[in-house]
Amino acid sequence: MTVETSDEPTPYVEEVFGGEKTGVEIEQIGTAGDGQIADPWDPEKIRVSTKNFSLRNVLDMIDSDDLDLAPDFQRNRVWKPRQKSRLVESLLLQIPLPAFYFAEDTDGMLRVVDGLQRLSTIHGFVRNREFALTDLEYLTNQQGDHFDDLPPALQRRLNNAQIVVHVIDPTTPPDVKYDIFKRINTGGEPLNSMEIRHCMSRARSRAFLKRCAQNDAFYTATGGALWEHVRMHDRESVLRFLAFRLLGDIESYDKFGSLERLLDRTVADLDDETRVDDVQLEQLYADFDAAMIKCHDLFGRHTFRKWPLGSDYRSPINRALLESWAVTLIEVPSSHLAAHSDRIVQDTRRAMTSDYAYIDSISSSTGDPRRVTTRFRTAATIVGYDA
Incomplete structure (x- = not known):
């Protein structure tokens, strides 16, 4: 069940579960080819x-x-x-x-x-x-x-x-x-994809995702909207950050073909100490904490939410915004963000208002490689930091 909001400059559809709004924007991850088995079963x-x-x-x-x-x-x-x-x-x-x-x-x-x-x-x-x-x-x-x-x-x-x-x-x-x-x-x-993934994963990844989802900075950045989320969007949001953080070069996303495959692979990596050891887990946790703080310092109560020019409405959490901005900002010094915060916020709001390629990249077919690349590159361009 969904509820549409049409009186805002950037329309969204908020998820409803059990008769109550979940605080999260519905996301159409798939592409036209989804629903087909990419590799025929033997x-x-x-x-x-x-x-x-x-x-x-x-x-x-x-x-x-x-x-x-x-x-x-x-x-x-x-x-x-x-x-x-x-x-x-x-x-x-x-x-x-x-x-x-x-x-x-x-x-x-x-x-x-x-x-x-x-x-x-x-x-x-x-x-x-x-x-x-x-x-x-x-x-x-x-x-x-x-x-x-x-x-x-x-x-x-x-x-x-x-x-x-x-x-x-x-x-x-x-x-x-x-x-x-x-x-x-x-x-x-x-069950949604994350709920299925959770049931099929092992204790190591489940415990780590839960730990990150209970992080204080994550709670603050999301305004508590994802706290112990009934559809596990808290764990999925954390997993998406970890997936793209571990991926590194956004161009590498193409080889997975879909966001679901990337997330599945990331869970398998987190469950395997030979792929992601305990030291790496601790670094990922520190990265996640730092990213949440930077994002909230920059966007305040509108962190990870669509915020077009001309509106101060606090829209639901958008997971595509969360993954792309959190991963982008982790490498940017806080001093750069503080010096350019007003410009970054205004340019981001402008993109959410009139850059239709960017709006599409955070609204529909968000797992499409072109749209993944668009939202990450747009965020990086707006930030304007060259390491």
Whole structure:
């Protein structure tokens, strides 16, 4: 669901989720060719086996960390008490659940690909006493019960319930796993790319992205709009900065062909200590902190927001502006920015008003290589610093 704002000189569409504005501008990343598989799959490399598990077995795997539920995934809060209770009631009534999908790593770790909210709900009820049953349709005698309050026969029925799981073999290529995830995602609210990426990544990258997203300078620069964002736009914004910072030369972007591929590769790099070691992680964190401070010092309450001439309206966060300006300013001395701040701000606002190539580069098909190059080069030209 979206809400359009048409009374501003530079139109935007703000994302709405759960009936509330998210503070972030909707971004059309793709190009005309998106939606097609760039490299044809080799069916021989796609291996998915089907297994039956008891819920007791699956819950034990979660408790022993053999099954990763991506514990800081934000979207679990979406389910209402009635939805959670009706799921448990279905199991108690011995109604089969739709199949789950797990992805297996080479080290044997399993990650939930489809069914995260269902398993989180069941685990929360059976193991953690997170909620009591409410608004039941048939088992009204169990209204208000926690798991421990259920009769022993019903407790056994829950623990012994069988679920069907399709397990994606670790030999399946990562790009194919990611596309499978997008195709079989069956939740009521489809996951976005960052949410999928988060569920399929490892603890190292997740912890680092979370640390950056909780950075004080990031909170200040974004006016708190991305704090613990319900659609994970906070983590995605951090990741985009890290991706282009690690990329270095913007011309190298062409070899990835799309922003999603660059972000996927960056997550893989962050998860691999041989590609990005701990010293590099600390430097990236310091760079991110410094970039946020510089951007806010320059643009104030309009940091990472469209701010055309003739308007002082505070528009939603624009992620293309965030990545391009943060990466551009990291190499610019604060003394240069202080000396030229008024001119830089005015030239930027002018570009947002009448430079249509620049406006397009931060508004639509933002993953297109030409538009990526345009927004980075425009920011660099406006800043006017030659190292």
